[in-house]
Structures are given as C-alpha cells and as structure tokens.
Amino acid sequence: xxxxxxxxxxxxxxxxxxxxxxxxxxxxxxxxxxxxxxxxxxxxxxxxxxxxxxxxxxxxxxxxxxxxxxxxxxxxxxxxxxxxxxxxxxxxxxxxxxxxxxxxxxxxxxxxxxxxxxxxxxxxxxxxxxxxxxxxxxxxxxxxxxxxxxxxxxxxxxxxxxxxxxxxxxxxxxxxxxxxxxxxxxxxxxxxxxxxxxxxxxxxxxxxxxxxxxxxxxxxxxxxxxxxxxxxxxxxxxxxxxxxxxxxxxxxxxxxxxxxxxxxxxxxxxxxxxxxxxxxxxxxxxxxxxxxxxxxxxxxxxxxxxxxxxxxxxxxx
Numbered sequence: 001x002x003x004x005x006x007x008x009x010x011x012x013x014x015x016x017x018x019x020x021x022x023x024x025x026x027x028x029x030x031x032x033x034x035x036x037x038x039x040x041x042x043x044x045x046x047x048x049x050x051x052x053x054x055x056x057x058x059x060x061x062x063x064x065x066x067x068x069x070x071x072x073x074x075x076x077x078x079x080x081x082x083x084x085x086x087x088x089x090x091x092x093x094x095x096x097x098x099x100x101x102x103x104x105x106x107x108x109x110x111x112x113x114x115x116x117x118x119x120x121x122x123x124x125x126x127x128x129x130x131x132x133x134x135x136x137x138x139x140x141x142x143x144x145x146x147x148x149x150x151x152x153x154x155x156x157x158x159x160x161x162x163x164x165x166x167x168x169x170x171x172x173x174x175x176x177x178x179x180x181x182x183x184x185x186x187x188x189x190x191x192x193x194x195x196x197x198x199x200x201x202x203x204x205x206x207x208x209x210x211x212x213x214x215x216x217x218x219x220x221x222x223x224x225x226x227x228x229x230x231x232x233x234x235x236x237x238x239x240x241x242x243x244x245x246x247x248x249x250x251x252x253x254x255x256x257x258x259x260x261x262x263x264x265x266x267x268x269x270x271x272x273x274x275x276x277x278x279x280x281x282x283x284x285x286x287x288x289x290x291x292x293x294x295x296x297x298x299x300x301x302x303x304x305x306x307x308x309x310x311x312x313x314x315x316x317x
Contacts, residue, residue: 016247019134020309021311023071024068024069025073026064026069026071026302027067027294027301028298031298032063036059044078044079045146050101050104058111065112067129067299067303071137072135072136072138073105074178074183076102076142081095084097099177105137137183138185138213139178141175141186141200143191143217145190146190156224156225163195164195164202175200179209186211187212190217192217194236197214200240201236250288250291251291251292273297274304276297280309281310284309
C-alpha cells in the first residue's frame, strides 16, 4: 500500500490500531452479484450493475459488512470512462457512474452503522455481525487488462506497443474522479506488470490526496503474471511516496482457474473456505495487516477469516 503524506500515514496507522492490528477486506463481488440474480455477461462485468442494479450493489456491500469486513471495495473494478463510452454514454455520464460506485458504498456503510446502533448486541438473530467499528471504502481501479475484458489481467500481456504514457492517459481521469468522490482510499487491483504499477505510481504524484494500495496479480509469489519480479513491482509501490514503511495486504481469489476464452471460472478448481482460512494467520505472521478475499470468495469466507483472527475474539466468541 502506498500513502501520500504524514497525515494519511497516521490515518491508516490509526485505522489498523482500531482494527486490532489486522483489518479485514471484503471478498468477491461479481460472484455475489450473480448469486443475487445479476447477469454479468457484459464487457462491463460487475460495473454493469451501476447501470441496472444499484440495489444489488448496495446489498452485496452490506452482506460483507455484516460478515465482518472492515474495508469494502467499490463496484468500479471494470468501470472506465472508455468502457462506458463504448456503451454510448457521454463523458459526463461516465464520470457520474464512477462517482456513483463510491456513493453506493457510502450508503451501505451508513445503513450498516444505523443497524449497529439499533442492535442490542454485536450479532443479529441470524448471526450477522453488527459491531460498530471503523469502516473504510476503497475505490477500485481495475487494470487495463480488466477493461479489455479478454483475461489479460491474468497474463499481463498488453502487447509490445504498450507504453507508460498510454496507461497514464487511460487511467488518469478515472483515478481523479474516484479520489474526489468521497472514498477513503484507492485500490489498484490485479496489477499484472511493472509498467502499469509505474503508471499508477506516477498518477498518484499528480495531486491525489488519499491513500492507495497496489495489489499485484501473481501465481507463484515470486513474479507477477507478466513475469516481472514481484519484488521489483513492490519497490515501485514503496517508492512512489515519501514514506518507507507501508502495510502489506493479501487477498487472493479462491484458487479457481479462469477460462478467458469461455469467460467463466472452471468449477471445482478452488479450495474450500476452511482451507483458504487456514492460511490467514500465516499471512499475518509474515507481515500482512490487511487480509481478505478476491474472486470467488464470499461473505462466508470473510466471516471465517474474522473468526480465525485472534484480534476478533472479543466480539466473535
């Protein structure tokens, strides 16, 4: 995670302290939207619901908060001005939908806090967690490969002609809009190569005043999916601001394989929640202070993560 200045560094440090030293990130978003009935067979993927199903987006955010998540990620992973433009929306309409992704998450947080205040205990009768606690909203910025909707965020292969200035130009306005929309931080997700990490790092120096995290897409823990060194990519994230110590986050997918040709996950290739959760305390032992799940993980996964963290035992016993 990169942070911009001393004030922001203190904000994140205080948040982690109030979270017991480890904060929990939410889980897979599209999976849950589909479970609620959304049809995501579209180049916009989960961002399609910003057009058609805002109530579902809000409900999924609430599901994760009630599972114990401390950070909810907006439905803007595949939301781009260029992608909305291809659907016939104007620049102004596209920017409004990006902002809407943050607004919906803020609404969910407000509703959740109201439910906590109206609850006599930390649990509802059906086991939902209703603990009044600090909650942050992370504005998701998916990689250029996510916009292409061809699976290249899982390969990092953008072609030989790709360059730094193109990527900065592609992401610039989107990052500005999300940073100014009321989110607490920016989440640069599934970064597949060193070039895109550099583009994000340079964009953050263009007056972005909220924290940002970089999550890299890796299959072996040594390199990102493009083959670039994970260590070299992390150095870019670490050097883009004027601080030297940054929190580490780990939130992998369920282990399932994605078929880019069929545009679907291969069934029965992932791990069950109990196996997934068995890694969580190991991640914390090696230095992670933000943990959660990504694609194909669910609110049940997040609740299981919360239950396995010693810092949560005070209200999850």
